[in-house]
Amino acid sequence: MDRLREILGRMELELNDEKSRVVDAEEATFDFLGFTYKRTFNREGTKRLTLYYPSTKAQKRLRERMRKVFDPHAPVSVAERIRRANPYLRGWVNYFRVGNSARVFHDVAWHVETKLRRVLEYQAGRYGRGWKRYNLDFLYGTLGLYHDYRTHWQ
Numbered sequence: 052m053d054r055l056r057e058i059l060g061r062m063e064l065e066l067n068d069e070k071s072r073v074v075d076a077e078e079a080t081f082d083f084l085g086f087t088y089k090r091t092f093n094r095e096g097t098k099r100l101t102l103y104y105p106s107t108k109a110q111k112r113l114r115e116r117m118r119k120v121f122d123p124h125a126p127v128s129v130a131e132r133i134r135r136a137n138p139y140l141r142g143w144v145n146y147f148r149v150g151n152s153a154r155v156f157h158d159v160a161w162h163v164e165t166k167l168r169r170v171l172e173y174q175a176g177r178y179g180r181g182w183k184r185y186n187l188d189f190l191y192g193t194l195g196l197y198h199d200y201r202t203h204w205q
Contacts, residue, residue, distance in 0.1 A: 076101070085109040086150065103150040110155060113143055114162055121166035123173035129194065132170065136163065137197040148202050156200035164190060 074081045080089040087106045120136045168181040191198040
């Protein structure tokens, strides 16, 4: 840590002692720049590899944002809600698209679909989530909800 402080001092930067720590990546997971890093074995158990995916904190922040955008009681049209959500979803997915994010992306897509369906049901004066009434073609094709949750490998 002293060597790191020295290097950062030359660049006129400071190391935050509260946030900085030394972690043995072989023993523990850690979060850095919104990702959770984890060392594990491959499926055959022959090689060690590093998995990285969006941290729980990053996922929670996204869900909170989507909860506010898709609040069924807010007097906003569905088109406006989707217009507000799409840039945020696109940016979040593009940032986290590297690595092992496919499972998290599936959960995020399901969460957003559920929130949008709830808004549609509420505005129509119905209860429930509209699983049969609003299929994926309607949500993504007709309404234009963002749907490019693919990961890219480098």
